[in-house]
Amino acid sequence: MNAPVRNRGGAPVGFVSELDSVEAAAVLYLRLWSDGPNAKERVADDFVARLGADAGRHALHNFEDLCRLCIHYGRRPLMRHHVTCKCLGADEACFANFVATAGEGLREDAVMIATVLVRPDVALPLTDLERVAVFEIQDSPDA
Template identity: 60%
Template sequence: MTSAREKRGGAPVGFIAELDGIEAASVIYLRLWCDGPESQESVWNDFASSLGPAQARKALKSFENLCSLCSKHGRRPLMRHSVNCKCLGSDEACFANFIGTAVTGDRDDSILIATLLVRPDVAPLLASLATEFGLALKRMNLRVPKRMAGKEQTFHTQPAILH
C-alpha cells in the first residue's frame, strides 16, 4: 500500500513542457531508465548517437550511479509518472531542479537540493554525479520532445515507483 507521503511525491505540479531542455531531459531519462531494459537501451542509444561511444559511456555511468544512489540511499522511493505522461510529478520536479542547479555549477545549492532526495551524507556525491550527467545533457543540446509539449493534460493517479 502506498503511503500518503509517497503519493505526494507523485502529485502533479506542472508539465514537462514548462521545463528547459536539460531539466525535461533529466525527467524523461529518469522515467525511461526506470521503465526497464528496453527503455534503458533507448537511453544508451540517445547518448551514443549524440555524444559518441566514449562520452556516452561516461554519461551513462554517471546517470546509472545517480539513479542507484537515489534508490539505495533515498529518503523514500522516488515517484514518477509514465514515460509518455505530459505532467510533472513533485519528485520529478525536484529531480529536474536538482540536475538544473548542478549543471550551473552552484554546488552548495545542488547539495542542498540533493538532501531532499537522499541522506545528507550522500548528497555531495549525488551532486557531483548530477553535474556530470547534466553537462552531458547540455552537450547533447536537448529540447522537450514535441509529443510532450502538447496542450492536452493527462494526469495519472498511480505513478510508478523508482526501485
C-alpha cells in the first residue's frame, strides 16, 4: 500500500508580515498573477504606477516570464496561498527568498535557490531574468 503523497509546498512556514518589502511584494504579485485575468491586470497597473509606463511594462514582462518559467519548468506545481492570506507557504517563502537573493546580485546563491523551484537547466536563465525585474522594483520610490 502506498502512502498518500502530500505536497509540502503549501505548508505554512511563517507570515507575510515577517518579510521585507521586496519579498512581500514578490509573494503578493505571485499570488495576484496566479489569481486570474483581473488580478493580473492589477499587477500590470501597479507596475506601471510604481515605475512609469515603459519601465513598468518592461518589469511586468520580466515578472510574467518568471512566472511562466516557474509554471512550465517547475519541479512540481508551485503552491500559493490565497491573495489575502496572512500565512506564508513554503513555496512562496522559497520564491521570495529567490527574488530577494537575485535582487541583491548574489547570482550563485540565487541559482541554487532557483533549482528548488525549477529544473536545474532553467535555473540560470530564471536568475538572469529576475535580476532585471527586481532591480527595477527596488529602485522604485514606493517599493
